[in-house]
Amino acid sequence: MKKKNDHGVFAAVRMAAASHRLLTVGTVLCVAASVAVSLLPPLLLARVIDRLTAGLPLSFLAVLLYFGSLALEGVLTSAQESLLVLFGQRMTHALRSEMSRKLSRLPAGTLAEQNPGEVAARFSGDVDTVEALFTSGIISMAADACRIVSIMGVIAVKNTGLALILLLVLPLFAVFTRYVQKRMLAAQLDNRRAVAAVSGQVPETLHNIRTIRALGLEDYMERRYDRCIGDSYAAMERTNFYDAVYSPVVLLLNAVVVGIVMLLSASGNAQLLTLFGMSVGTSVAVINYISRIFAPIESLGMEIQTIQSAMAGVRRIDAFLDQPERTIPPARREAARGDVEFAHVTFGYGERHVLKDFSMTVKQGEQVTLVGRTGAGKSTVFKLLLGLYQPEAGTVTIGGVKVGDITDRERRTCIGCVEQHFSRVPGTVLEQITLGDPQITGEMAKDAAALAGIDAAIRALPEGYDTVCTEGIFSQGEWQLLSIARAAAADPAVLLLDEITANLDAETRPACWRLCAVPPRAARCSLSPIASMRILAAERSRSGAGNNI
Template identity: 55%
Template sequence: MKKSGLIQVIRNVFKLNKLLSFGIVMTVIGAVISALLPPLVLERIVNLLISGNNVAFPLVISYFALLALTSIFDSSRESLLVVFGQKITHGLRSKLCEKLSNLPADTFVKQEPGTIVSRFVNDVDTVESLFTSGIISMFADACKVISIFAILFVKNKGLAFVLLLLTPLVFIFTRVVQKRMLAAQIANRIAVGKVTNHVPETMKCIRTIHSLRKEKYMREVYDRHIQDCYNAVEKTNFYDAVYSPIILIVNAFVVAVIMLLSASGVPGIQTFFGMSVGTAVAVINYISSVFAPLESIGMEIQTIQSAVAGVERIDEFLSLEERFETDTNIDLNTLMESNRACVELQNVTFGYEPNSTILSNLSFAINTGEQITLSGRTGAGKSTIFKLLLGQYKVNSGKVLLYGQDASRLPDNIKRKFFGYVEQHFRMIPGTVLEQITLYDKSISREMAEKAASTVGLHSTISKLEQGYDTPCTSALFSQGQWQLLSIARAIASEPKLLLLDEITANLDADTEQTVLQALKRASENRTVISISHRLYQHMGGREISLS
């Protein structure tokens, strides 16, 4: 994935919301123009009063009307930017979800869950702020500053030159502040990712932590992450607190100096700084109007800098290597008609890291209808073989074939119908009992789900629930053995050709194990079965393949 992923999302939002984009442009232009006019009207009113002339009522009304119009334009711009930012957020999160579904399995092993979550939450929020209070707002403020400079050059050339001299200094000061704030914000995002990851990992391993009495250690680690967040936020708050007062002090200093020079009475100085009372009132308004946008620009640059960190992390995520391409032309019926063995490993060598080897020149074949048990020491590669069969990884060398087809080329729409995979623990998803079995797969009908539940002996239990198969699932709904039966029902609901069993009786007592084994025997009929469990081998018979 190229780094253009974010740009593509923004372009699509612009294309799909042309009227909204036009509205933002018009409100920005309207806000800039309307903000320039009230001081000019006020200048006219003051000069008329000083000269003893009457002020026309429509002139007064126009002054307040322009102020109201400026507020309307500003409010409209902010409202439209919020809507635009939400559309950017929706498009970006959709893009990230699409990317997430295309990532290989090892990405989720190497990346902390909290880090991935922070991409969808914190980083996307900063990109939204890039548009709602960043680039567009900064552009509007920059246009306002340039326009004010043009007016001041006409009204008071000396003041215009003074501001032109000060602007580079303000810019340099702003740059120093933003660079330091960016570094602090990046450090904060890293720390937030660690905190986000620490809590669920702690809850997941809470029993082990209690058993080893590591509560204090886990608390200290969490405190360190929180302290890192606090330190980074404190730095950001410090620079934020320093920036605004300095800008306001410079604003007051310039006003004071200009007023003193204007009232000095020196002919040379008066040429550059002399002005009428009405012009002085207008100039004071414009000076405030210059420094307010400059202050806003500084804060907007801070927002942009913060968003840049989020953009970089999102681009980094979007540029992650995707899963290898599958062959969408593979047909399941054609695949099953092949005379080749159901599973073939030909001189397979594989390791998760470049310098490690789990499987070395491994070869074996499994015919259709065979029941095979993989045996061997921990780390011999039994679960790794399952991952290779499921196409989650590519081998370093050799071939992993399913009826003669490369396992990694098998498309997702075929995998659910080809594989049934039962793990040690049932992984519950949000939804009803029926949805636990179907996994929201529309190709699996209610009848198919009920048939699977009947095969494992769970249909009557489910039917006795208050809402039957439509009962919302909770962790207390079934016993441990019943959850494992439900796991088998989920695996066989799509009527798969190959059943993979990964130590499914490891955590069961003897009586529950017998119930599960009987259900498994029924579920394995007319299917090719590969299991990782010596007890399953003893119960079901079949052939054993030993891994050294």
Template identity: 60%
Template sequence: MNSDCGNIIRQTVKKNVLLAVGIVIAVCGAVVISLLPPLVLAKMIDAMTQKQNVGFTFVALYFGLTALTGVMEASREGFLTVFGQKITHALRSSLMEKFTRLTADSLNKQEPGALVSRFVGDVDTVENLFTSGIISMFADACRIISILAVIWFQNKGLALVLFILLPFLFWFTRYVQKNMLAAQVENRRAVSRASGHVPETLHNIRTIHNLSKENYMEKRYDEYIQQSYHAMEKTNFYDAVYSPVILILNAVVVAVVMLLSASGSPKVLTLFGMSAGTAVAVMNYISQIFTPLESLGMEIQTIQSAIAGVQRINEFFALPEPAPKQHENTADSKPVQNNGKSFVEFRDVTFGYDEHTVLKHLSFQVEEGEQITLSGRTGAGKSTVFKLLLGLYEPGEGSVWIDGREAAAIDRKDRRFLFGYVEQSFHRVAGTVKDQITLYDEKISMENVKEAAELTGLHDTIMHLPDGYDTICTPELFSQGQWQLLSIARAAAARPKLLLLDEITANLDAETEKEVLEALKRVSENRTVISISHRVSAKMGRIIPIEQKL
């Protein structure tokens, strides 16, 4: 399945045609209607200066158009926000679909921070592309052009002045915005360094005290704060300068035009002559034209950031996916042993990471119900054996079989009911104690949950919690040994045929290790078990040596 930002956005537009039409109507309507109230006001003032009665219709029309302008603006913002959220949802859903299709090898090559930024920062910039980028820029550009067109028909001299002035004003706006953005980025970096400095200091507090480095750490923190302070000073300076310059420029333009329109010179009045009502309308338009001009600069910056975000998202979508493979249970796929009872089998497996070969021509068999321990020095490839069994990688040569099926070809929905994996440390998910065991799998019943907890000896402990199995899990809810027992319960809850145990007692003291091993003995009964352990007390059954062959 090939996908990219462009396709996802087009599909989202197709699914939300009415919303897209609403956005177009709101954008165009807001631009057109905003031009009308000053013209109505001009007619009213001209009528009053000529001592004519201004009817209630004109007054109602003026206030009605003003209110309608506000409604159209609000509608535009509301429609854009909803559309942006739909784009965000579609992008993140597609990214997650892509994520689940990638191999462990592809994901391991991605920097975790960069990967997270695809889902968060980059997607947000694409949302901003629509909520405050392309559509807003189009609306602001239309508003500027339409105001200039109206002014041209009302006062050609002022229109010429604005045509000359606007390029300079736009350059000044972009100059200020770029410098503010650079200062804000520097401030965020400084704040990030200062924020990271605090936990770093706490983490190394004993070393700091032992080496008497308190003053050094304080000085470093003060430097980061000063960097943030100087960056904020720049931001505040440009922010403080910009608004007064715009206001003064606005006042100067109005004053010059008013003076020229009252000069009395026929040649000057040809360009700048206007009635009192037109003067009021013109002043209103001048004040309106500066706001979209300022917004244009920010919208260009938003679009530039969004384009970079789109490129990074498309790079993620372009990551290669494993080709679907058809694995048939032919005679060639049967276990090599004559009795045909091998439950787990490595057949002449060679595997490596990039150019580094870890396993070379590895072969072994594990019978159903047998318990074995993989032994070997650090780096020999014991954990790699587990990754191949879990289907996270495919062998470069040879094949890996579980219960008559190639490990990499086992359907994901079947894996948890075929094998359970217990790691060195427990990885908690958001939710209740029950959720920790089921991992939100509805196929695992409450009966299965309680059975797994009882096998590990955790049932009574859980029942003494405030809400039993429905107690929300927090880091301090269980001891380290109890978390490991919960990890075993998680693996056993689906009643798998095979248990994979990866150094599960490595971080436990002797007493806790004994408790975990007793629980493990109960859980392992009538199951095939493959374990990794350096501790003699934790080794189970037959020993299979794993040696890295050079």
């Protein structure tokens, strides 16, 4: 069990920063050098102008130092941006890796309850905002804050009156900035929710496209999509409004402050001149510094907006990473083999119980068919036996071992399952059967394909078993046979067949029923062992292993 501070966005970032220590230190030093060097050009320019107004000759060294300071400032600023981008990429790579590990450790029940589009949005959009948190957020904000403090210090030395005016103006500006922040954060959160809804709508539409077209629901789906897009646009319009208002306010304050200082410094009043009096060179430097102090303030506001937006993504990612993980059972010496037993099992989805005090025992070597109406709980029995869900009460065991205690490595050789729909993975036809499991050799996969009756169709492909698997290379019935081969390849002790004839065509179905251990009138049964599986089970039965359920 991980401690609270051992996971989350910032924990992943700390670990990534520690593993890239040179990059982290280099980024911080570059930012500090960039802030320090940015103070030099106005001071050097003031000295040059004061010498010229005093009638002194302009030295080549002074000009060289001024333009050199500008060049150095540009180089350091460019290096800062490059390092920040690289640092942000390293952080997001570490964060996505941590999220991928978390995804593999979540219980199947938790994943089944979540919107796939929303989960995908956390991996893409939310992580991108976290990258912005480092490339144009926290570090840039710290640099701009240091730049503002440094400029205020120089201005206080050069023109005390201007420093006092800025001390009065900046708190008011901070209040205005905070006002904008709150409303932009609310708009960002609304936009994130709308984008997640849009992301979920697209795969939902693609998955159900046949049903949508068969029932003529195109207009309905289009209206749903437009509504989600409209919510996103409305949230973005609110964000853009505050963004559009913010920059002009900064520029107006800049102009007002410069105008006030220039008027006061030219007033001729002795008392005012003690606060606002300055040389021509100093006035040029002060005007330059005023522009430089409002520029980082404007950037600071945008960076705070970026941070606010990123924090919305951080909260969503933290909520994802905070979900309870499934328990990984320790390795065991003895294999789970023997009778399958459901002992007083109660389970439901939400408040609705599908199974209540359900008990069943399947002896080793037996074949059992579950028959029942849709929703009676046949597939739920499978999910419990596969360990995808944990019963609310009672136990599910194989050979006296709780299914929750079966390790991931052992599970495939212990339980095989043929579902109603084939789940294709990227790769060749052979990889559809082996699923990259090194325990399953090519010969085992081909034997399983022959057993399921799909071997001839595979060998007829251009590259046989090495053909890259695409959507149209098999019919619905052949996909189902390939699913049977996948389940049988590991020679599992328990084989689950969930309405395996549902997707078989008219020619294949009668042949399948002739191979079944039950007559055709049991077409509505959830578990229908075909002869090849029954023969395989019989062979295992003679050797003292295996159930076919």
